Amino acid sequence: MFKAFGIVVIAAFPVLAQDGSIAAERIREHTRFLSLDLLEGRGVGQRGGEISTEYLATEFALAGAKPAGDHGTYFQKVPLVGIETTPDAQLSAAVSGKSVDFRWLEDFVGVSQRQTPQTRFEGEAIFVGHGITAPEWKWDDFKGVDVKGKVLVLFTNEPASNDPAFFDGRALTYYGRWTYKYEEAVRRGAAGAILIHTTPTAGYGWDVVRNSWGRETPFVKLAPSPEGAPAALAFQGWVTREAGEKLLALAGKTVDELLAASEKRDFRPVPLGILIRGRMPAKIRDLDTRNVVAIVPGSDPKLKDEVVVFSAHWDHLGIGTPVNGDAIYNGAIDNATGCGILLELARAWAALPQKPRRSALFLSPTAEEGGLRGSEYYAAHPLYPPAKTAIDLNYDALFPWGRAQDVVLTGAERTTVWPLAQQIAKRLNLEISSDAQPEQGHYFRSDHFSFAHAGMPAFSIGHATEFLGKPPGYGQKVWEEYNSKHYHQPSDEFQAAWDFTAVQQAAEYGFVLGMEIANQDKLPDWRPGDQFHR
Numbered sequence: 001m002f003k004a005f006g007i008v009v010i011a012a013f014p015v016l017a018q019d020g021s022i023a024a025e026r027i028r029e030h031t032r033f034l035s036l037d038l039l040e041g042r043g044v045g046q047r048g049g050e051i052s053t054e055y056l057a058t059e060f061a062l063a064g065a066k067p068a069g070d071h072g073t074y075f076q077k078v079p080l081v082g083i084e085t086t087p088d089a090q091l092s093a094a095v096s097g098k099s100v101d102f103r104w105l106e107d108f109v110g111v112s113q114r115q116t117p118q119t120r121f122e123g124e125a126i127f128v129g130h131g132i133t134a135p136e137w138k139w140d141d142f143k144g145v146d147v148k149g150k151v152l153v154l155f156t157n158e159p160a161s162n163d164p165a166f167f168d169g170r171a172l173t174y175y176g177r178w179t180y181k182y183e184e185a186v187r188r189g190a191a192g193a194i195l196i197h198t199t200p201t202a203g204y205g206w207d208v209v210r211n212s213w214g215r216e217t218p219f220v221k222l223a224p225s226p227e228g229a230p231a232a233l234a235f236q237g238w239v240t241r242e243a244g245e246k247l248l249a250l251a252g253k254t255v256d257e258l259l260a261a262s263e264k265r266d267f268r269p270v271p272l273g274i275l276i277r278g279r280m281p282a283k284i285r286d287l288d289t290r291n292v293v294a295i296v297p298g299s300d301p302k303l304k305d306e307v308v309v310f311s312a313h314w315d316h317l318g319i320g321t322p323v324n325g326d327a328i329y330n331g332a333i334d335n336a337t338g339c340g341i342l343l344e345l346a347r348a349w350a351a352l353p354q355k356p357r358r359s360a361l362f363l364s365p366t367a368e369e370g371g372l373r374g375s376e377y378y379a380a381h382p383l384y385p386p387a388k389t390a391i392d393l394n395y396d397a398l399f400p401w402g403r404a405q406d407v408v409l410t411g412a413e414r415t416t417v418w419p420l421a422q423q424i425a426k427r428l429n430l431e432i433s434s435d436a437q438p439e440q441g442h443y444f445r446s447d448h449f450s451f452a453h454a455g456m457p458a459f460s461i462g463h464a465t466e467f468l469g470k471p472p473g474y475g476q477k478v479w480e481e482y483n484s485k486h487y488h489q490p491s492d493e494f495q496a497a498w499d500f501t502a503v504q505q506a507a508e509y510g511f512v513l514g515m516e517i518a519n520q521d522k523l524p525d526w527r528p529g530d531q532f533h534r
C-alpha cells in the first residue's frame, strides 16, 4: 500500500515547481493586509473582525474554492456569549463558628458556566487531588466517591513522572490541563470546582491566572435543554496558594500535605467538612461571530465525501489596552501568517489539474484567542461527520525569519500519519523538531485540539526553530524575543524586511502531507491506546 504513494508524490512535485506553486510572496501579501491597522486587530465582535472574514471569503472565492458554510455561504455562524464576572463576586468558606471571605482578583477568580447574570451556590467542599480518572494508567482520584452537588477543591497538573509509560513522563497530558478538571467536574455533577494555584503545578504565576479570568471570556452558547438547566458548573475558578492555605486550615490541613497526598495512587477524596458559598454576578452579552469555510471537492466519487481539513484562526485581540500609545493588537504573526498560508493552500489546491481523491476543507475559526471557541463550535457542529474527517492540519503563528531547517509537529506522533509525516519531511529536506517544552502542553492550546478532543486526528504544523545560514541558537533567540516582547502585544506588527521562505516551506509541507492523506486508501487514526482514540 505504501508503494502507491510514490506515484502521487511525483504528480505533486511538478505542481510545487511550476507557476501555480505555493509562493512566499502571496502569503506575505495576505499577512500584510490582514495585519494592517485598518483591520483593527481582527477582534471578535468588532468591525475589523468582520472585514477580515469578508476578505477571507472573497479570497477563497477568487481562488476557486467553493462555499462550505451556512446556506451556500463561506460562513458558519458561531453563537457565543461573552461573560464577565463583576468585581462584587463573593466566595467564602465556613466551618462551625469560623469563616473566611475571599477577595476578588486578590484571592480568587472564576466564572459561572451557567450563562445567567446571577449565580448563587453552596456546597460541601471535597478535596479530590488532581481530579483525574485515567484507566490507561490505572489512576483514579475519585475512587467511586459521589461528588454530586459538592464543590471540588483540587490542584491542576498530574502526578509527577519521568517515566514515559506513566502520564507520558515529563510531557503534560490532557489530564493535567485545567480544562480537563472542569470537564470532569461537570461529568460528575459537581456544583463547582476550585483549583488551588501554585506556580509549580500551574506552570505560571497568579498574575497569568488573574489576567485571563479577570475579564470577559467567550463561551459557546449553552443549548437549551428540554430537561431544564444544562449540566454546567455554578463556579469554575482558582484561588491563590495563600487563599488555599486559609481554606484548608479550616479543615486542619495544609497545601503541602495535600499536594503530597495527591501524588499517591491510593489517594482517596478527602471531605473537608467546609461549606463553600458563592455569588457570581456577571455581565453577559451575545457575541455573534463566524468561522470562514471553503471546500475543494475531491475527484473520487466515493472518497470525496471525506475531508482533509486545513485550519488557521482569523481572530486576534482587536483593540485593547494601549501599550506605548498603540491600542491595535495587529496579530501579524499570530495569526495573519496562518491565514496567509490557508488562502495560499486553497488557491494551490483549487488550481490542481487533477484533484486528490478526498475533498479539502479550508477552515478559518473565530475566537481562538478566547479559548478555541470557533473550532470547539465547529467540532460540535461539523460540516462533515467526524468519522469522515481524515485529519485537521492547523497553522498558528509562523515565523518569517529566513529559510527553515526544521518543522515542529507536536502531536503527529500520536497518529498513524507519523511515518508519512517523517517521510515527507525527509523529502522536503526538513528536520522534525520535538517540542522543547513538553511540560507546557502546547498540544492543547490551538485549534487542532478541538478536533482531537472530539476524536478526530489533528495536529499543528508549527514554526521553524532553526534557520539556514544563521548561527546555532538563533531560532531560540528570536523565539524568546517574539515571546517576551511581541506575543499578544500591539507590537506584533508586519515588518517589510520579513523573509517568508520558512512560512512557504511550512505551507508546502502541509500541502504535500494533506495531498498524500487525501489520496490514501485508509483514513488516518490515532495510535492504539491514545487518550483521544474513539
Ligand SMILES: [Zn+2]
Binding pocket: 313, 334, 335, 368, 396, 397
Ligand atoms: Zn494564534
